Amino acid sequence: MSRERVILITGTRKGIGRHLVDHYLSRGFAVFGCSRGPMQDPPAGYRHFCLDVADEAGARQMFGAIRADHGRLDVLVNNAGIASMNHILLTPLSTVRRILETNVVGTMLFCREAAKLMQGERSGRIVNFATVATPLKLEGEAIYAASKAAVVSLTEVLARELAPLGITVNAVGPTPVATDLIRSVPREKMDALLARQAIRRFGEFRDITNVIDFFIRPESDFVTGQVLYLGGV
Amino acid sequence: MGQEIDIVKILYAAIDDLNLQLPPEQQxxxxxxxxxxxxGGRLDSLGLVTFIVAAEQKLTESAGISLTLADEKAMSRRNSPFRTVGTLAAYIGERLAEGENE
Incomplete structure (x- = not known):
């Protein structure tokens, strides 16, 4: 069994997740990731699984593979998430269920399975993804913001439940980053949103990796249950 | 299932794992x-959670069985299946006899 740090990142096919794969490979981590589809040109040293994060059997299989390869997991980053902008009067229930399945059920399932693996070493770091849409109470994002509010609650309660096992649970709350998630949002909506931040610019990948790097460094073992919003929100 | 599974032996392996993490007086x-x-039990609630996770893991490793032990069925019983090693082994046996293996 190797002693390199092992990280699992969900939602790695594109956007922030894809960037995180490269970032942690360059930091010498063994990187596992998943998304519903296959990854184009996966980098060397990275192992990809095609699965839906809310699929219990698929998740268990993936954690079984990590256990077999490394016998442990040091870091979980629950990046997989979906959004859908719509007025509540025009929001189909199928969309609501899809968002809750991925953002809430998926995050919970991966926290649970990761903690089972981490508790063997009495150490681990879980980083979840919140959003500024929750504290900003963004109109048109009711379900997305609510699903991420659930992730915040999950983060705060799991921080307490998992603390005796040496596992910290925190969340990063990004501002909009230029990825597929916000591609369809009109420009004026985006400008109005940025105007509500203390620092009025789009987030960049490095802003997010900086926060995750902080949460997972060994010196942060006294930091748990925290949600760090970017941009001064 | 083709072969007989020694559930008690599997639970003993989980006890070995758990004991590694416990001070001698709590083993x-x-x-x-x-x-x-x-x-009269030695485990606190967290110790029980750790033991159940270890038992699930050993079942998967030694017999390829994937069971969630602390589900609604277990929790809704009048007599907890988690009372003793024997009651837990019997409970796992029952679940397997019902053909359960997620």
Missing amino acids: LEKSTATVLFGD
Whole structure:
């Protein structure tokens, strides 16, 4: 069994997740990731699984593979998430269920399975993804913001439940980053949103990796249950 | 299932794992009469959670069985299946006899 740090990142096919794969490979981590589809040109040293994060059997299989390869997991980053902008009067229930399945059920399932693996070493770091849409109470994002509010609650309660096992649970709350998630949002909506931040610019990948790097460094073992919003929100 | 599975032996392996993490005075004896939780039990709630996770893991590793032990069925019973090593082994046996293997 190797002693390199092992990280699992969900939602790695594109956007922030894809960037995180490269970032942690360059930091010498063994990187596992998943998304519903296959990854184009996966980098060397990275192992990809095609699965839906809310699929219990698929998740268990993936954690079984990590256990077999490394016998442990040091870091979980629950990046997989979906959004859908719509007025509540025009929001189909199928969309609501899809968002809750991925953002809430998926995050919970991966926290649970990761903690089972981490508790063997009495150490681990879980980083979840919140959003500024929750504290900003963004109109048109009711379900997305609510699903991420659930992730915040999950983060705060799991921080307490998992603390005796040496596992910290925190969340990063990004501002909009230029990825597929916000591609369809009109420009004026985006400008109005940025105007509500203390620092009025789009987030960049490095802003997010900086926060995750902080949460997972060994010196942060006294930091748990925290949600760090970017941009001064 | 083709072969007979020694559930008690699997639970003893889980006890071995758990004992590695416990101070000597809290370690569990490998006996079906060992009380896990409740009056006379040595485990606190977190110890029980850790033991259940270890038991699930050992079932998967040694017998390829994937079971969630602490589900609604277990929790809704009048007599907790997590009382002793023996009651837990019997409970796992029952679940397997019902053909359960997620």
